[in-house]
Amino acid sequence: MFEFPKIYFPLAKWIDRFVDWLTVQGDVFFDVISRCLLVPLLGLERGLLYLPWFVIIAVLAFAAWKLSGWKLALGATLGLLFIGVLGLWKLAMSTLAIVIAATVLAVLIGVPIGISMARSDFLERLIRPILDLMQTMPSFVYLIPALMLFGLGKVPALLSTCIYAAPPAIRLTNLGIRQVSPDVIECGKAFGSTPRQLLFKVQLPLAMPTIMAGVNQTIMMALSMVVIASMIGAGGLGKEVLSGIAQLKVGKGFTGGISIVILAVIMDRLTQALTQSQTKHAI
Numbered sequence: 001m002f003e004f005p006k007i008y009f010p011l012a013k014w015i016d017r018f019v020d021w022l023t024v025q026g027d028v029f030f031d032v033i034s035r036c037l038l039v040p041l042l043g044l045e046r047g048l049l050y051l052p053w054f055v056i057i058a059v060l061a062f063a064a065w066k067l068s069g070w071k072l073a074l075g076a077t078l079g080l081l082f083i084g085v086l087g088l089w090k091l092a093m094s095t096l097a098i099v100i101a102a103t104v105l106a107v108l109i110g111v112p113i114g115i116s117m118a119r120s121d122f123l124e125r126l127i128r129p130i131l132d133l134m135q136t137m138p139s140f141v142y143l144i145p146a147l148m149l150f151g152l153g154k155v156p157a158l159l160s161t162c163i164y165a166a167p168p169a170i171r172l173t174n175l176g177i178r179q180v181s182p183d184v185i186e187c188g189k190a191f192g193s194t195p196r197q198l199l200f201k202v203q204l205p206l207a208m209p210t211i212m213a214g215v216n217q218t219i220m221m222a223l224s225m226v227v228i229a230s231m232i233g234a235g236g237l238g239k240e241v242l243s244g245i246a247q248l249k250v251g252k253g254f255t256g257g258i259s260i261v262i263l264a265v266i267m268d269r270l271t272q273a274l275t276q277s278q279t280k281h282a283i
Contacts (some may be wrong), residue, residue: 019148024223026149030087034155037101041154045097053089057081060266067273075269079262087238088259095226095236096263100156102161102222107215110166114173114214115199131167139164139228145233157226157234165221176207212275219271223264237263 023030048056057080065073083092117124140165146156180203188202204211230238237256244253 008272019145021203023149025027030149031205034150034153037155037158039106039151041097041101041158044101045094048093048097048130049090050234053084054078056093059258060270061200064266064270064273067270067277072269076266079266084260086255086259087230088240088255091235091240091256092263093165093238094260095223095234095260098158098229098234098236099159099267100126100262101156102165103215103219105162106166106218106222107160108167109162110169110214111173114176115171115204117174118203126214129168131170134163134167139225143227143229143232153233153238154235157229158230160232161222161225161229161234164225165218168217168221169211169214172210172217176210176214177203179210209275212217212271213239216271216275220264220269223260223267227260 024035057077061073061077064076117127122262143156143162146160146163150156150159183204184202185198188198192273194201226234226236227238227241230236230242237260240256241253242255243261244250
């Protein structure tokens with residue numbers, strides 16, 4: 001009775017045409033990007049798979065002990081051993097490679113953007129709504145442009161994971177720099193610091209605990225996205241979970257899921273401990 005007026009806005013068709021045009025015109029460009037990202041990603045994955053399992057566990061346990069103490073080292077060791085006895089060690093290393101690569105890429109993109117936002121109120125007002133949109137958009141949506149432009153494989157999975165995980169790095173870099181005391185900045189200016197020296201020797205060191213909190217959140221978001229990205233070729237533990245769902249094998253899906261949780265807890269505790277150590281140095 002009260003139907004909506006028959007007014008049609010063909011946004012979907014316009015987007016489809018633009019993506020089709022971009023796919024054709026930018027074929028060489030996207031192929032170059034794909035190759036540039038695939039080589040280091042495969043190198044990292046092969047390196048993790050090449051190293052003996054006990055070496056990786058020993059390195060992570062030592063890092064945990066140095067950062068937080070024997071409790072975290074013991075927990076990390078037991079967690080990684082549990083993943084191994086489940087028969088998911090290789091899949092876990094593939095997942096870890098994508099998470100590390102996506103986190104590094106997100107931080108390399110996010111930190112400079114966050115610094116630019118902190119130095120310009122106009123940029124902050126411009127970028128903040130975009131970040132709000134990115135963080136409220138369903139994660140499945142990130143797969144569509146990556147799949148259209150790069151096809152199936154690890155590169156679109158890496159890019160969609162990177163874009164999904166980047167907002168915390170941007171936001172907390174901006175926040176950390178803006179929270180630096182104006183008195184400290186004035187003191188640096190009084191001693192003749194240039195804007196570049198002020199940024200790298202005063203603002204960034206004092207903002208480092210907040211930036212590291214952003215890195216922590218970026219890692220967690222990357223891990224959450226890896227499961228969904230396995231739908232377009234990420235592989236790893238996410239593929240194990242999706243395979244369990246598709247085959248209605250609860251045990252297979254559960255073991256893959258609990259392995260992702262273990263990796264998430266270990267990486268979360270390690271980055272939290274690193275953040276605490278950065279806070280002590282900043283103080």
